Amino acid sequence: MGPQFEEFTMKSRIHGHDPHTGKAYLRTWGPSRSGFSLIELLVVMGIIAVLISILLPAMSAARQTGQSAACLANMHRLGVSTVMYLDKSEGQFFPFRLSTVNGATYVNEYGAAQPRWQWFLGFELGAIIDPPRDSSGPWGDSFSTRMTNDYFVCPSLVGSFRYDIRNGSYGYNYQYLGNSRTDTAPPEYDNFPVSENEITAPDLTVLIADSRGAGPGHGVHSYTLDPPRLAREKNAHRFGPGSGGIPHSPAEARHRGKAAVAFVDGHAESLTTGQLGYELAADGVVRPVEDWAHPLPMNRLWTGRGEDAPERRNSGR
Numbered sequence: 598m599g600p601q602f603e604e605f606t607m608k609s610r611i612h613g614h615d616p617h618t619g620k621a622y623l624r625t626w627g628p629s630r631s632g633f634s635l636i637e638l639l640v641v642m643g644i645i646a647v648l649i650s651i652l653l654p655a656m657s658a659a660r661q662t663g664q665s666a667a668c669l670a671n672m673h674r675l676g677v678s679t680v681m682y683l684d685k686s687e688g689q690f691f692p693f694r695l696s697t698v699n700g701a702t703y704v705n706e707y708g709a710a711q712p713r714w715q716w717f718l719g720f721e722l723g724a725i726i727d728p729p730r731d732s733s734g735p736w737g738d739s740f741s742t743r744m745t746n747d748y749f750v751c752p753s754l755v756g757s758f759r760y761d762i763r764n765g766s767y768g769y770n771y772q773y774l775g776n777s778r779t780d781t782a783p784p785e786y787d788n789f790p791v792s793e794n795e796i797t798a799p800d801l802t803v804l805i806a807d808s809r810g811a812g813p814g815h816g817v818h819s820y821t822l823d824p825p826r827l828a829r830e831k832n833a834h835r836f837g838p839g840s841g842g843i844p845h846s847p848a849e850a851r852h853r854g855k856a857a858v859a860f861v862d863g864h865a866e867s868l869t870t871g872q873l874g875y876e877l878a879a880d881g882v883v884r885p886v887e888d889w890a891h892p893l894p895m896n897r898l899w900t901g902r903g904e905d906a907p908e909r910r911n912s913g914r
Contacts, residue, residue, distance in 0.1 A: 664752040665852040668807070669865050671748050675767070675805050676859035678721035689790040691717035693771030693821060693837075709742070713762055713820050714769045715749050722748050725762060751807055753851045754815070768808025768822025768846055772833045773899050774861075780834040787832040798903030799861035803873070807856040809849035811841020813882045821846045824899035825874040827887045830906040836885055845885035848873050861901075873898055 682691065694713045695703045705712045707724055715725045725744045742762040744750065750759055751766035758764050769775065774796075776788035796802055803822070810819030821837025823846045837846040848856040848870060855867040874895040875883045897905050 661753070661853060665855075665857070665867065668751045668753060668852060668857040669867060671751070671767075672805065672857045672859035672865035673863070674722065674748055675718065676861070676863040676865055678718045679804055679859075679861070680863045681721045682718060683793050685720070688793040690774045690793065692775040692777035692786075692789050693769050695777055714771070714775065715744070715762055715820070722746060725749060751851065751857070754807075756815075758815075762820060764810055764817050764819050766807065766819070767805050768810075768819050768837070768848075769805055770803045770822050770824065770899055771837070772824055772828040772831055773802070773901055774804070776828075776831065776833060778834075781832040787834070788828075793861075796861055796901040798901065800864065801898055801903035802861040802901045803848075803898050804859045804861045806848045806858040806873075807851055808846055809883070810846050811838035812843035812845065812847075813880075815849065816841045816843075816846075819846055819849075823847055823885070824896045825876065825886060826896050827885070828896065828899070828906070829887075843882070843884065845883070847875050847883040847885075 679690075683689070691714050694711060696711045702710050703712070704710045705716055707716065707719070707726075709716055719725065723746055725746045726742065744760050744762050744765065749762075749765065749767060754766050759766050771777075772788065774791050776786065778787045779785060781787050793799075803824075806822055808819040808822045810816035810821075816838065817840060818838035823836045825847070827833050827836065836844055838844045848858065848868075850856045850870050852867060855869050856873070857865065858868050858873070859865045870877065870883055874897060876886060878884045895905050897903065900906060
């Protein structure tokens with residue numbers, strides 16, 4: 598058997614016979630190749646990278662849209678629940694925090710002392726802690742509480758503090774609706790109780806919104822929601838936060854430049870800080886304003902009347 602025949606047998610074999618001609622036919626093959634070459638692998642990886650660069654922003658945008666919708670749904674539920682609360686409270690808004698009653702510490706039916714505004718919606722939304730229990734928040738504040746009721750939690754706010762009743766997601770327009778501080782003439786409350794009859798434009802009155810707390814980043818006392826300008830005409834002597842780099846708790850535009858806002862009539866919408874009347878500093882951070890003569894900001898969406906305070910209008914601004 599010669600070398601040529603051996604080479605032939607290595608590359609081919611008889612596969613069968615043609616039934617018409619009776620001749621045998623051969624099937625041949627060369628050396629097999631498996632897997633990808635380096636160039637092909639790089640091409641595939643490049644295609645995958647391009648697809649990821651296209652899909653990730655779309656997925657992120659979809660996630661943000663979903664979070665914004667969920668937060669707005671929370672706001673609507675909080676607004677409707679407040680309307681229900683007013684029906685059973687003889688038309689009186691809840692305080693932002695009921696610290697004392699006739700010199701005594703108030704304790705609610707859940708055993709919470711000096712309860713913040715979230716507790717007052719428990720009848721409509723369920724307890725802020727389910728089951729009710731004492732649970733201090735992550736800020737080391739013994740007066741704080743870690744909530745488990747998701748109606749009070751913004752899905753876009755990152756961090757465990759978003760569940761904290763004192764430093765969490767949402768704040769209440771307390772200066773105009775329920776300022777239970779006693780800075781003006783103790784033991785009298787500064788602006789509490791407030792009747793719904795005093796609110797002549799409920800569809801133009803902020804109730805609850807995404808809240809920043811003491812700035813410039815998300816900070817403490819975000820359960821308070823300060824208007825753009827201090828409501829001196831309602832006996833407000835200070836903003837919500839008692840500490841922090843910027844002791845002022847404005848709305849926080851955490852949904853693509855907008856904040857979710859619930860209004861007194863129960864509806865909810867997304868608004869920019871500018872639409873809410875706030876003034877931004879050069880660094881883009883909302884700053885507190887106490888000066889009546891300042892041309893901005895405006896409290897039109899906060900006062901309950903759909904217009905700014907009389908003192909403000911009379912200043913000619």
